[in-house]
Every structure is written in structure tokens, then in C-alpha cells.
Amino acid sequence: MASNGIKDRxxxxxxxxxxxxxxxxxxxxxxxxxxxxxxxxxxxxxxKDVDAYWLGTMGQLSGLTLSIxxxxxxxxxxxxxxYCATGSEALRQACYAVASGAYDIAMAIGxxxxxxSGFSGLVVSDPPNDGTLGNMTAPAxxxxxxxxxxxxxGLDPDKGKDVLSRIAWKNHRNGAKNPxxxxxxxxxxxxxxxxxxVADPLGIMDCSGVSDGSAAAIVVRAEDAHKFTRDPIFIKxxxxxxxxxxxxxxxxYDFTTFxxxxxxxxDAYHQAGVTDPRTQISMAEVHDCFTxxxxxxxxxxxxxxxxxxxxxxxxxxxxxxxxxxxxxxGGLKSFGHPIGASGLRMMxxxxxxxxxxxxxRQIKDPTLGLTHNxxxxxxxxxxxxxxxxx
Amino acid sequence: MPLMVGIVSYGSYVPFRRLKRAAIxxxxxxxxxxxxxxxxxxxxxxxxxxxxxxxxxxxxxxxANIGALLFATTxxxxxxxxxxAIVGAAGRLPLEIRAADLTGSxxxxxxxLLQAGDAARGGTTALVAMADCRLAAPEGKSEQSGGDGAxxxxxxxxxxxxxxxxTASVTREYLDTWRMPGExxxxxxxxxxALTQAQAPLLGKAxxxxxxxxxxxxxxxxxxxxxxxxxxAVDEVARAMKLEPAQLADxxxxxxxxxxxxxxxxxxxxxxxxxxxxxxxxxxxxxDGADALLLRVTDAAAAYRxxxxxxxxxxxxxxxxxxxxxxxxxxxxxxxxRRPDPERPAGPPMxxxxxxxxxxxxxxxxxxxxxxxxxQRVCVHCGARDETEPYxxxxxxAKIATFTLDRLAFSLNPPTVNVVVDYDGGGRFLCExxxxxxxxxxxxxxxxxxxxxxxxxxxxxxxFWKVRPKR
Numbered sequence: 001m002a003s004n005g006i007k008d009r010x011x012x013x014x015x016x017x018x019x020x021x022x023x024x025x026x027x028x029x030x031x032x033x034x035x036x037x038x039x040x041x042x043x044x045x046x047x048k049d050v051d052a053y054w055l056g057t058m059g060q061l062s063g064l065t066l067s068i069x070x071x072x073x074x075x076x077x078x079x080x081x082x083y084c085a086t087g088s089e090a091l092r093q094a095c096y097a098v099a100s101g102a103y104d105i106a107m108a109i110g111x112x113x114x115x116x117s118g119f120s121g122l123v124v125s126d127p128p129n130d131g132t133l134g135n136m137t138a139p140a141x142x143x144x145x146x147x148x149x150x151x152x153x154g155l156d157p158d159k160g161k162d163v164l165s166r167i168a169w170k171n172h173r174n175g176a177k178n179p180x181x182x183x184x185x186x187x188x189x190x191x192x193x194x195x196x197x198v199a200d201p202l203g204i205m206d207c208s209g210v211s212d213g214s215a216a217a218i219v220v221r222a223e224d225a226h227k228f229t230r231d232p233i234f235i236k237x238x239x240x241x242x243x244x245x246x247x248x249x250x251x252x253y254d255f256t257t258f259x260x261x262x263x264x265x266x267d268a269y270h271q272a273g274v275t276d277p278r279t280q281i282s283m284a285e286v287h288d289c290f291t292x293x294x295x296x297x298x299x300x301x302x303x304x305x306x307x308x309x310x311x312x313x314x315x316x317x318x319x320x321x322x323x324x325x326x327x328x329x330g331g332l333k334s335f336g337h338p339i340g341a342s343g344l345r346m347m348x349x350x351x352x353x354x355x356x357x358x359x360x361r362q363i364k365d366p367t368l369g370l371t372h373n374x375x376x377x378x379x380x381x382x383x384x385x386x387x388x389x390x
Numbered sequence: 391m392p393l394m395v396g397i398v399s400y401g402s403y404v405p406f407r408r409l410k411r412a413a414i415x416x417x418x419x420x421x422x423x424x425x426x427x428x429x430x431x432x433x434x435x436x437x438x439x440x441x442x443x444x445x446x447x448x449x450x451x452x453x454a455n456i457g458a459l460l461f462a463t464t465x466x467x468x469x470x471x472x473x474x475a476i477v478g479a480a481g482r483l484p485l486e487i488r489a490a491d492l493t494g495s496x497x498x499x500x501x502x503l504l505q506a507g508d509a510a511r512g513g514t515t516a517l518v519a520m521a522d523c524r525l526a527a528p529e530g531k532s533e534q535s536g537g538d539g540a541x542x543x544x545x546x547x548x549x550x551x552x553x554x555x556x557t558a559s560v561t562r563e564y565l566d567t568w569r570m571p572g573e574x575x576x577x578x579x580x581x582x583x584a585l586t587q588a589q590a591p592l593l594g595k596a597x598x599x600x601x602x603x604x605x606x607x608x609x610x611x612x613x614x615x616x617x618x619x620x621x622x623a624v625d626e627v628a629r630a631m632k633l634e635p636a637q638l639a640d641x642x643x644x645x646x647x648x649x650x651x652x653x654x655x656x657x658x659x660x661x662x663x664x665x666x667x668x669x670x671x672x673x674x675x676x677x678d679g680a681d682a683l684l685l686r687v688t689d690a691a692a693a694y695r696x697x698x699x700x701x702x703x704x705x706x707x708x709x710x711x712x713x714x715x716x717x718x719x720x721x722x723x724x725x726x727x728r729r730p731d732p733e734r735p736a737g738p739p740m741x742x743x744x745x746x747x748x749x750x751x752x753x754x755x756x757x758x759x760x761x762x763x764x765x766q767r768v769c770v771h772c773g774a775r776d777e778t779e780p781y782x783x784x785x786x787x788a789k790i791a792t793f794t795l796d797r798l799a800f801s802l803n804p805p806t807v808n809v810v811v812d813y814d815g816g817g818r819f820l821c822e823x824x825x826x827x828x829x830x831x832x833x834x835x836x837x838x839x840x841x842x843x844x845x846x847x848x849x850x851x852x853x854f855w856k857v858r859p860k861r
Contacts, residue, residue, distance in 0.1 A: 120728040121798050130743045131735025131844065131852035132764070134821065140796035140808050148792040151833055200795035200805070200828075248820040249762050249770045251812045255792045 005271030011225035011232035014043025020213035020336035021182040029069035035214035051103040056090030056110035057340035083375025087343025088384035109216035112338030139199035141377035145292040148255035164291035175330025182336030211336025215344035237271035237387040247379010260383040261300035268385035277302040282366035285346035287374040346371040395510035396553035401446025402659040404703035406825035425644030430538035432718035432802035440521035443542035457514035462498035479748035500681040506545035515546035522650025537647020541655030551691035558599035561679035589623040596680035612669035617654040660700035734848030754781035761816040
């Protein structure tokens with residue numbers, strides 16, 4: 001695989017993140033301005049200093065979506081989209097741009113304004129088609145993982161539900177320590193388990209929140225990082241995979257894994273020189289759009305051996321105080337999932353944690369952080385993995 | 391010697407759902423009728439049911455060279471757009487065929503059969519599909535006595551299992567049942583008028599003529615099918631013909647209900663499944679006149695098998711609550727969900743994917759042999775490009791690999807059951823499952839394909855395929 005990596009060649013020197021939640025009083029312009037200016041300030045730069053922008057959002061088109069509200073003075077602004085991995089896609093492009101030498105200071109910024117639609121749940125419109133695509137909702141498509149995983153690894157439905165609920169419980173407990181999260185209250189396990197069904201076996205508490213928000217990062221070449229901050233964080237790996245969509249076509253896909261995640265994780269570990277993720281990754285932000293997704297991701301990312309992640313969940317291995325904290329900021333589940341912003345929000349937590357600025361969520365002496373961002377559905381998705389460190 | 395023509399094969403379709411007449415009565419506070427009626431699911435209509443019956447008849451008409459398609463219904467999904475073309479596409483009929491919709495009266499099913507006989511005499515094998523999804527006002531007689539269903543026949547001159555010996559028709563203008571375009575429920579004049587002035591006399595005349603034409607006495611009839619709205623007319627005609635009770639075919643009143651333009655055909659399919667060589671079957675329907683058809687079962691019928699009989703379909707069933715039936719037929723409007731309305735399917739994409747969308751034909755990679763659906767130009771298994779052949783999936787059995795119950799998606803019958811199914815011989819599909827009990831769905835369940843109306847948007851009916859538990 002000709003993916004050479006840019007390990008230690010790019011640094012993040014400033015970040016911004018709005019609170020995620022129901023921002024009835026803010027439009028996409030407001031959220032973009034808030035996140036962008038937080039990032040400029042964090043890096044100690046002015047709006048005019050940024051040479052190029054990558055804007056990630058599913059709900060709006062064109063780089064004009066950013067350049068107009070910010071009054072960016074005639075700079076390149078690229079609009080990127082890759083379903084729910086859009087935010088990470090923006091970051092990835094900005095990193096390659098500065099690594100190539102084409103630009104010196106780049107911003108990756110993501111935004112989503114989901115609460116203006118009035119719809120329940122996520123809605124994605126298709127281009128004109130022959131009517132055979134189906135109208136499966138997001139929770140339903142990820143719910144397909146659960147019966148398959150439970151059956152393959154011998155979990156009866158009740159035990160399986162316990163495992164899923166424990167994941168949601170962990171993420172809400174973490175979110176309760178996070179002033180920028182959408183949901184900031186711990187939720188009792190029994191309440192999660194008994195929540196009304198949305199896509200059996202998933203209940204409403206197995207699903208991440210529909211949310212508005214924005215997040216941004218300033219990236220420069222590693223050798224320039226010291227000009228902006230004493231504590232930059234460095235990109236060790238960036239990987240991305242778009243799958244061939246075998247899941248709904250080929251019988252040998254069993255809905256207990258994301259092949260795309262396995263491939264992108266393998267590439268990222270190769271780029272970063274990680275040989276044993278379970279012990280070498282200090283913390284991770286993963287794409288917990290729904291609880292069974294996070295369960296499967298633990299195995300696909302190599303944190304748990306195949307068929308054993310459910311045991312690690314019940315043991316608290318991924319809790320904040322556990323051996324490998326996953327979603328210390330509350331994850332999509334309690335931080336919320338404004339699509340274009342999520343990948344960058346994940347990086348924001350890695351930024352805070354590596355700089356010792358995570359407050360009550362602070363993990364002790366983290367070395368390597370991993371972010372994982374996914375878009376699409378099981379068997380037909382895109383997957384992004386980054387590894388960052390000091 | 392005129393060409394011997396007749397029925398070459400037959401098929402039928404009775405929807406899965408049953409509405410008990412007692413359930414109607416309980417909600418409305420009216421006297422309870424006996425038995426139950428068949429109810430088309432929220433995702434069915436006369437076209438989708440006609441397709442099911444058509445697939446059935448084609449399965450037992452191997453090698454028939456269909457040259458004409460006649461679709462009969464009083465409830466066409468389109469008032470202007472050839473509904474028969476949709477049936478033809480799903481039945482994978484050839485391009486060069488004559489086709490027509492026959493509508494406007496429950497007589498249309500028999501009309502189609504008679505015209506098919508004429509076509510066959512001229513050398514054209516015809517496929518007749520008849521179906522109805524009749525809408526009736528709550529509390530009325532038709533709501534109780536009606537039913538939804540379909541039947542289909544191949545009519546030709548080779549491999550005939552029931553020869554058309556004679557036909558007779560009368561056509562008379564009178565006001566009995568009427569409905570204008572845009573009206574949902576039919577009106578009816580007081581029953582005694584049509585019963586005494588039209589139904590009994592016109593039926594009697596058509597039957598008298600057909601028997602005289604064939605020189606057959608009523609006593610020589612093995613089964614007599616009388617499709618008449620009023621049972622009293624049946625009694626009168628049967629008395630006049632001096633028929634024994636055993637000669638009268640089961641009208642399926644207690645198990646299915648009167649299925650409009652499909653009914654005479656459905657009763658005929660039921661009779662044929664038990665008929666023996668030499669039997670004589672009389673079929674007659676009365677509506678704005680009367681049509682009578684005399685059939686003689688041939689020796690070839692002894693070797694004919696239609697495994698999916700009307701009886702088997704009647705026994706494969708599940709209840710529907712009266713309130714659900716009212717919602718499905720949109721008689722009871724409900725609060726819309728907070729989800730966007732679906733988009734209408736687009737003309738050019740449907741045109742390009744016709745054999746897939748309507749015919750459920752996928753592809754098989756000729757380089758590595760892997761079947762796949764939807765059809766793929768680049769093989770999912772070996773990556774070969776444009777090395778494919780068509781591979782039909784509609785008649786293949788499959789098993790559930792995983793599933794979910796979607797309670798967020800809009801449905802007239804929530805929750806939507808989504809399944810991933812793996813086909814015997816290869817191929818996998820992610821789709822909806824219908825006609826099932828959601829709580830009982832399990833990995834490993836056996837399913838079969840069924841043609842349904844997914845939704846209607848922008849005035850366009852979106853047809854496609856779902857799976858259902860094996861019937």
C-alpha cells in the first residue's frame with residue numbers, strides 16, 4: 001500500500017470548539033465564526049494569517065459557506081464532505097497541504113446545523129434515483145451489528161443489552177465532566193437499558209444526539225510549530241479508507257466488523273509505528289454514533305481481541321479511569337454529533353488531553369491519542385484514523 | 391376445425407392479512423358478520439397483487455410465448471398510465487406484446503378472459519391478470535363482503551388444461567353500482583332493483599345461451615362459479631338450473647371476500663386446483679350485463695401442478711386490526727411523522743434499471759461465478775469489469791443474516807423490519823420484510839421475494855421488492 005504517512009511533519013498549534021447542542025439562536029455562520037476565532041486566538045494568530053482553509057460540512061455547499069461570513073480576504077477555501085467523517089476529512093486535507101509546502105498555515109474547520117430541519121433523526125437526501133435505495137434510518141442501519149455480534153459471540157439479548165448500555169453509561173459519565181458537551185448529566189444504567197426502542201434492539205439512549213456545533217484546528221509544518229505555541233501536538237498518522245460496499249452485496253461479511261476500519265487502522269498504525277494498540281495507545285476518541293458501533297470498533301481498532309470487547313466493556317477497561325480510556329470527552333453520545341464538526345471535536349479532546357488542559361477529565365501522562373471517524377453504514381462506509389502525540 | 395384454445399396455466403394471490411368481520415363490528419357497534427376478509431397490506435395494490443398472481447401462472451407455463459397482456463381491475467393505481475406495463479415488467483414479459491388495462495366494472499376480469507380466448511383463437515397466447523384492492527366506506531355492506539386478491543391465467547392453444555367450449559355475453563345499461571373518477575367509495579342503488587331486474591335475469595340469459603351453444607345441460611356441470619354481489623341472485627339462478635349444492639363453487643365469502651374484478655378468476659383458480667380431466671366448469675359474472683364461460687378440463691390437466699393453490703394462500707394468514715386497516719387504506723388520516731416526505735423516483739434512472747427494479751434481475755460475474763444484486767458492472771468478488779450475465783433472483787429463497795426493527799422510519803405499519811438476506815446459490819440483499827410478526831424475526835429465517843408498492847410520492851407509485859416469510 002503506497003500510503004507513506006507524514007509522521008511528525010505536521011503540528012496542530014491552535015484549536016477551537018463551540019459548545020455542541022441545540023443552538024436555536026445561532027446559524028451556521030455564527031458557529032463558524034465562533035469556532036474559527038477560538039482557533040485563531042488559541043494559535044495567537046490573526047484571521048489574515050491563515051493561507052488556506054478546508055471546510056467540512058454536509059449541509060452546505062461551496063467554500064463560500066466559510067469565506068462569506070468570515071470575510072476571508074481572497075484565500076482558498078475547499079469544501080469537503082465524506083458523510084460523518086467530514087470533519088476528519090477537512091483536517092486530513094489541511095495537513096497534507098502544509099506538509100506539501102504549498103501553504104504555511106492552514107485551518108481545518110467543520111460545522112453542522114442539524115436543528116434547523118425540524119426532522120427527528122438524521123436525514124440524508126439522495127440525488128434523483130430509481131426508488132430502490134430504501135429508507136433505512138441511521139439507527140436501523142447500525143442496529144444490524146447487534147444481533148450479529150450477540151449471536152456470533154454467544155451473548156443472549158439481555159446480556160448484549162447490558163453491554164451496549166454500559167457503553168452509553170460510560171460516555172454520559174464522561175460528558176458530565178465536559179462543559180462543552182450537549183448532555184452533561186450522568187444517566188443511570190437501568191434508565192439507559194429501559195429507554196424506548198428506536199431500532200430494536202437499540203433504544204433512544206443507544207443513539208448519539210442530533211446537534212449543532214463547530215470546531216476548528218490550525219495546522220503548520222512541525223518545524224514552525226514553536227512560533228505559535230509551546231505545546232503543539234504532532235500528527236503521527238492520518239489514514240482514510242472508502243470501502244467497496246461489499247456488506248450488502250457479499251455473503252462473507254458478517255456484520256460484526258467494519259473492514260474499512262480495520263484497513264484504516266492498519267495503515268495508521270503502520271504510519272505511526274504502533275505495534276500493540278491496546279498498550280501503546282493512551283486514549284482514543286471513536287465514532288460512537290450508536291452503542292454497537294463503539295463495541296465493534298474496539299475490536300476493529302485492535303484495542304480488544306475479536307469477540308472479547310464485550311468483556312472489556314463490562315470490566316471498565318475503556319472507562320476514564322480504565323487502562324484505555326475511550327471517548328473521554330463524552331463521545332458523539334453525550335457531546336453530540338454535528339456531522340461536519342465531529343472529527344475535529346475528537347481532535348480537540350486529544351489537543352486538551354496532550355496539553356494537560358482536560359480538567360476533571362484529564363488522563364495521566366497520555367503519550368499517543370487516536371481519533372477514529374466513520375461515515376456510511378456497516379458494510380458500506382468510510383473510515384478515518386489519526387494518531388497524535390507530543 | 392376451429393383451434394382448441396383455453397387455459398394453459400393459472401396462478402392466484404390472496405394477501406396475507408385477514409380482517410375478522412367481528413372486529414369491524416366491535417369497533418363500529420354494528421351486528422357482526424361471520425368469518426373474515428382478505429386485506430391487502432399497506433404496501434400492496436392491484437398492480438402488486440397482479441404481479442404475484444402473474445409470477446405464479448408464469449412459473450407453471452414454461453415456454454409459453456406470450457403475445458398479449460390484459461390487466462383487469464376496478465382499482466387501477468394509475469388512471470392514465472398503462473398499469474399493464476408494470477405487470478409486464480415485473481413478469482419479465484417480452485418487449486413485443488400487445489397490452490391493455492380493462493377497467494370500469496368488476497366484469498373486467500371475465501372480459502379479459504373472453505378476449506384472451508379470442509386472441510388465442512387468432513394464434514396469440516395471452517396472459518390475463520386480474521386484481522382488485524377495493525375501497526369501501528366504513529359501516530357499509532361492501533366493507534364486510536369485499537376482499538382483496540388477484541388471479542392470473544395464460545390462455546393459448548398449446549398445453550391447454552381447461553378448454554374454452556363456449557362463451558356468452560349480455561350487456562345492458564342500468565344503474566346499480568357507480569363511482570366517478572376521484573371518488574373513493576362506490577355508490578349503490580337499492581339492492582332489490584338490480585337483483586330482480588338485472589342480476590338474476592341477465593345472469594340467467596348468459597348462462598342459458600352458453601349452455602345452449604355448447605349443448606350441455608346444467609346437470610352435466612361439475613362446478614358452477616357464480617360471481618354475483620347478491621347471494622339471493624345465486625339462489626335464484628341455481629334453483630332455475632336445478633343445481634345440486636355440491637355443484638356450486640365455494641364463493642370464498644367467509645375466508646376471502648368478494649375480490650372485485652379478480653373474483654371470478656380467483657374462484658376459477660380454486661376450482662381448477664381440485665378439478666379432474668373431463669370436468670365441466672361454468673364461470674359467470676354479472677355487472678352491467680353478464681359474461682358466461684364454459685370450460686372443459688382436459689387430459690393434460692392431470693399432469694399440471696400449481697403448488698401455490700388458493701387454499702394454501704387462504705391458510706397462510708395473520709390478523710390485522712380494524713384500526714390498522716383504516717390507516718392502511720387512508721380512510722383514517724393520521725398525524726404525519728417528523729421525517730421528510732419521500733422523493734418521487736426519477737424517470738431516467740427507472741428506465742435504465744428496469745430489469746432490476748421491476749424484474750429483480752441481478753447479475754452473475756462470468757469470470758468468477760459470483761451472483762450479486764443489484765447488478766454490478768465491476769464484480770464485488772474478483773473485480774472483473776463488464777463480464778456479467780443476467781441472473782434472476784425473484785424466485786430464489788434466502789435466509790436472514792441479520793435484522794433490525796426501525797421505529798424511526800415512517801411506516802403505515804410500524805416498525806419497519808429491515809433484513810439482510812443471503813440467497814441460496816449466492817447473492818445478498820438488504821431490504822424490508824413485510825407480512826411478518828416483527829417480534830418473531832430471527833437470524834436464519836427463510837424468506838421469499840414479493841413485489842410491493844414501497845410508497846407514492848409526487849403522484850408516482852414506487853414499486854420494488856421486499857421479502858416475506860415463506861408462505
